[in-house]
Amino acid sequence: MTKYFTEEHDSFRQSFRSFLEKEVKPNIDQWEKDGQLPRDIYKKFGEMGYFGLNRPEEYGGLDLDLWYGVIFDEEIARMNSGGFGASIGAHPMLALTHITHEGTEEQKQNYLVPGILGTKVGCLAITEPSAGSDVQSVRTTAIRDGDEYVINGSKTFITNGVLSDFLVVVCKTDPDQKAKGISLFIIDRDTPGVSATFLDKLGWRASDTGEIAFDNVRIPASNMLGAEGQGFIYIMQHFVSERLAMAVGGYAASEYAIEVTLKYMNEREAFGRKINRFQVLRHRIAQLSAEIEMVKQFCYSLYARYAKGEYLVKEASMAKLLGTQLADKTMTQCLQMFGGYGYMEEYPLARMFRDTRLGQIGGGTSEILCEIIAKAMIDGRSYK
C-alpha cells in the first residue's frame, strides 16, 4: 500500500499478475512465432473484466479508478512481449476509449459491450503511408452519399489492423480543410472494400500490424463516431492517456529488465566472482534504478493530477519522452550485462531490446513530443 495504491489495488495487482503468469506467460513464445494473438485470450481477458476496468458499469465495465489502469499497464509490461502488450492494450485503450467517450447508445451496445466482453476486438486507425504524426494531413476520405458515407484511402502501422472485428478510422469528411475536416467512423471488418495485409516488423512480433486499404467502402451515416469535424479534437484529447500509458510501459519494462538482469548477474561468474560484484556494473545498475524510480514517481504524480481533471498535454508528452528514452537506454545496457546470452532468443533481453525500440516512435515520436513541449513552453501554445 502506498500513497497511490490501496489494498484493493494491491490485491487486484496480485490476481492480475497470477492470471498473466498462468494464461499469458507460458504462451508468449508461441504467439511471438505466430505473429498474432489467439482469439481466446481476448475472451479470457473479457471474462475477467480486464477490458472494462475504467468503463461504465451499464456496459459491463467495472467503473474503477484510473490506478487500476496503471496496474494493468505495469503488469502487462512484465510479460516481456511488446506485441502482446500492444494488441491487448490497443483494443481497450484506443478503440474502446473512443467508443466510450464519443459513441452513441447504439454504438456502445454494438461495440463497447462486446468489446468489454472480449468477443469483439477493435483497432484505431490514424496513420497513413504519408501522414503519421501529422494527423491533420490524413488523406482517407469519407464522402457523404445519401444515408451513407463512402470511404476511400489507406492506413498503415495499425495494431490489430488485420484481425480486429471493427476499426475506428480517422477520415477527412471535408478534404479541403485540415484539422476541422477530420471525423471518426466505425467500420466493420466484413464491410465490402476493406482489405488488410500483415506487416513484418523488427519487434512487437506477437501483434498483427496491418496495412489497410478502403476501396469504395460504403457504411451507414450512423457509423460516424461523435460529431462531424470533431475527430481531431477527440484524437488529441485521448493522446494524453495514451502517452501516460506509454510512459508507464517504459518504466515498467525497464524495472522488469533490471529485475531479470540482477538475477542473471547474481548467477553468472567471471574472473572468480559473481558479475554483480564488479563496481562498474553495479554503478550502471544504480544509475538506471535511480532514473527508473524518478520516471515512475513522475508518472504517478501526473496520474494523480489527471485524476483531478488537470490539463496535462505538455506533462504527458514529457513523461512519454522520458519513459521511452529510458527504456531504450535500459534495454541496451541490460543486454550488455548478459554478454553473448543477451543476444540469444532463449534469454529475455533480445526481445526486450527490439520491442522497446518502438516506444520512441509510436504514439507520437520523441521529436513530435519535443515539438509539443517546446510549443507549450516557448510559444505559449495550448491545445485546450
Place this chain on the structure above:
Amino acid sequence: MSTFFTEEHELFRQSLRAFLEKEAIPHIDQWEEDRRTPRDIWKKMGDMGFLGLSYPEEYGGLGLDFFYDVVFNEELGRTNSGGFAITQQVTQYMSCPNILKYGSEELKQKYLPGIISGDLISSIGITEPGAGSDAQNIKTTAIKDGDHYVVNGSKTFITNGVYGDFIVTVVKTDPEAGAAGVSLLILEQKMEGVSARKLKKLGWHSSDTAELSFDNVKVPVKNLIGEEGRGFYYLMNGLQLERLVAVPAAVTGCEKAIEVSLQYMSEREAFGRPINKFQVLRHRIAQLASEVEALKAFSYHCCEMYANDIYDVKLCSMAKLLATELCEKVATECLQFFGGYGFMEEYPMARMYRDVRVGTIGGGSSEIMREIIAKIVIDGQGYVKPKSSGNGIVERKTSTPGGNGKSESENGKAGSVIPDIGIDEIVKGIQSKASAVDALGKTLKFDFGDEQITIDGTGSDNQVSTSNPNADCTIKLSKADFHKLVSGNLNPMNAVMSGQVKIDGDMGLAMKLQSLFS
C-alpha cells in the same frame, strides 16, 4: 496550490522570494566579488522569521512542517548563487540539527536561538585532508583532561569555517576505536588554538570555505553533543536530510536557468529570427524541461516521505545523484544558448556553471551515491528508519540474494524467518568459511548477548570457538542478523551504518567481514 503546498506555504514563498529579490539578489554580485556574504543579511532573514522554520518554538523557531523547508530551499536555489545558498543550508540543515536532536538543553539554549535569529552561523567539521566520505577514519582527536577535551587535528572544505561562530566538529574521543570512537564536539571559532585558512575555490564565491587547524584547543566537556562514541551514528542519521535539502534547490536552480535562457532566446536574433525559433534549440529546451519536471516530482515524493518521518536511504541517494547530475547538464546546455554571453560574468550562466560543479562532489559524491544505491538494489538491503526514534530499525524489505528491481514503495514483506540453529552448527559453518581466508592476525568476537562466537586469528589460521575473551573487536548483534550476515543477506557496511550492528574496537578488522562473508 498543489498536493504538497497549502496557501500558507505559497504566501510564505511569495514573501521570501520578494525579500530575496530586494535584499539579497541585487547584492550577490558584490558578495561574490568580496568572497564573503556580510552578516546583516542573515540578521535580516532572522528578523523576518525565515530561519529556524522547523525548529521548536522554545528556541525561537516556528515549528513549521518540512514543506516550509522545501520552499526555503527552492527559493534559495533561485538566487543563482550556490555560495549564498550554502551558508544557511549548512547552518540550518547540516550543522545544528545535531544539536537539536542530540545536544543537552544547555547547548540548545546556548546556540539554537542565535542561529534562528541570524546572529550566529555554524559549520560542520567532518572532512579532513585524509578522510572525506570515510568519516570513521578521521584523525582529529579530543582527549579528555578533567573538565575539558583537548582537541588536535585539522579539517578541510568547511563551509562557514572562516567567518562562522562555531563548528560542530567530528572528533575521535577514542582514537583506538573506529566508528565507535567518533564523537561530536562544539568548538567555537574564537577558542584559543583554532585557526582557519580561507580556501580559494572554482565556484561558490560568496561563501567562505576553510581549512581549519586545531592546536591543543581546550573545549569544555559540556560541549560534547550527546554521548561519547555515538558521533558516527548521529552523522549517519543526518546524512539523508543533508542530501535531501540539496534536491529542491537543484530543481529550482535548473528551472531558473531554463527561465532565463528562454527569456534570452526570445530576445536574441540570429539569421533574421529569434533563436527560440531554431528547432534544435527548442528540442533541447523540451528535453531539459522534461527532465527537470520529472526530477521535481521525484523531489516532492522524497520530501513527502521525509515529512512523514520516513528516512529512505535509497530514495534520498537517488534524488541527490539525479539532481546534482541534472544541474550540471542544464548549466552546460543553457550556457550554450547564450553563446559568448554565456561566458561573461554579466550574464547568469557563468556563475551557475561553476557553482553547480561541486554538487556531484559535496555531501557524498555521485560515486558514493551509486555505491549506496547498488548495495541496496543489488545486495538486497534497504533500510528505512523512523525519524523520531534513535535506534529502531524498520527493515523495509528482505529480498532474495541478488535483490530485485521492484520499487521500495510497494509492500515489503516482513523479514524472512530465521531457523533456530544451535550455536555448534553456527561454529561449524563459520569455521569452514574462516578456514578459507587468511588468518585475521587478531581476535574478533560476535556477541549475541547470552552467547558468543570468537574467531581467533592470531595463529597460523582462524580458529572459531564459543569462548568469550576480550577481543580486539567485538561485534554486538542479534543472532538473526548474524544469520543474515553469514548468508549474505545483510550487508555488513550497511548494517554498521544503520546501527543495526554495533562495533567496539578495531573497525578495520570488522571491515574484513565483508571478505569473510561475501
